[in-house]
Amino acid sequence: MVDVIDLQAKREKITEYWSPRIVGQLNDYLLKMAKIEGDFVWHSHPETDELFFVVAGHLRIDFRDHSIDLAPGQLCVVPASMEHEPFADTECTILMIEPVGTLNTGDAGGARTVSEPEWI
Amino acid sequence: MVDVIDLQAKREKITEYWSPRIVGQLNDYLLKMAKIEGDFVWHSHPETDELFFVVAGHLRIDFRDHSIDLAPGQLCVVPASMEHEPFADTECTILMIEPVGTLNTGDAGGARTVSEPEWI
Numbered sequence A, B: 001m002v003d004v005i006d007l008q009a010k011r012e013k014i015t016e017y018w019s020p021r022i023v024g025q026l027n028d029y030l031l032k033m034a035k036i037e038g039d040f041v042w043h044s045h046p047e048t049d050e051l052f053f054v055v056a057g058h059l060r061i062d063f064r065d066h067s068i069d070l071a072p073g074q075l076c077v078v079p080a081s082m083e084h085e086p087f088a089d090t091e092c093t094i095l096m097i098e099p100v101g102t103l104n105t106g107d108a109g110g111a112r113t114v115s116e117p118e119w120i
Helices: A007-012 B007-012
Strands: A021-026 A029-039 A050-056 A059-063 A067-070 A074-078 A084-099 B021-026 B029-039 B050-056 B059-063 B067-070 B074-078 B084-099
Touching: A007 A021, A007 A029, A007 A050, A007 A084, A021 B050, A021 B074, A050 A059, A050 B021, A067 A074, A074 B021, B007 B021, B007 B029, B007 B050, B007 B084, B050 B059, B067 B074
Parallel strands: none
Antiparallel strands: A021 A029, A029 A084, A050 A074, A050 A084, A059 A067, A059 A084, B021 B029, B029 B084, B050 B074, B050 B084, B059 B067, B059 B084
């Protein structure tokens, strides 16, 4: 049976901020959801683009020379190697799509790295 | 500048049924949107999984041994090689994510194949 993945239902299962959970897989890409609030760390992913889709709330992504704002139903693809910092003024739920093994903190590493996200 | 891709705004640009349009790219994967109504052709993609996300309306996907129904905000990943036929009773808008070069009709080919979808 092919699973139906309901983003709002998955969203309700997430209780921690900045801790991605895996909700699906497309070949060697993972679909990860996270609830976020406040700021993160500046980082980039030298090896891969990264897709951000807003499920609920509002997401700002700061780049070194500009920022973008995303509302529910909007997405963006951050190019490989481009430094970025996600930010949410109030709680926001995002879906990310990126290759297996991509770390949330990219090349920055550090305490906020989630090396092995759980499936929900 | 990183583009904000608004799925509802893209949806309004699509006037033909069953004619995918490209709205974004993630590494060597394309994000394609299509408006659909009625049935399509049974087919599979031997080389790749295929992601379907419903933007508006309702999508049914028939498999040889079961069917699934997807509402807005729901998605599924059809495994490589699994035969499937998308269907929509009334107009439905879907986002698909699949590798560059993946044809809408997969291994079935035929008159409904769109070999070179346009960017919108």
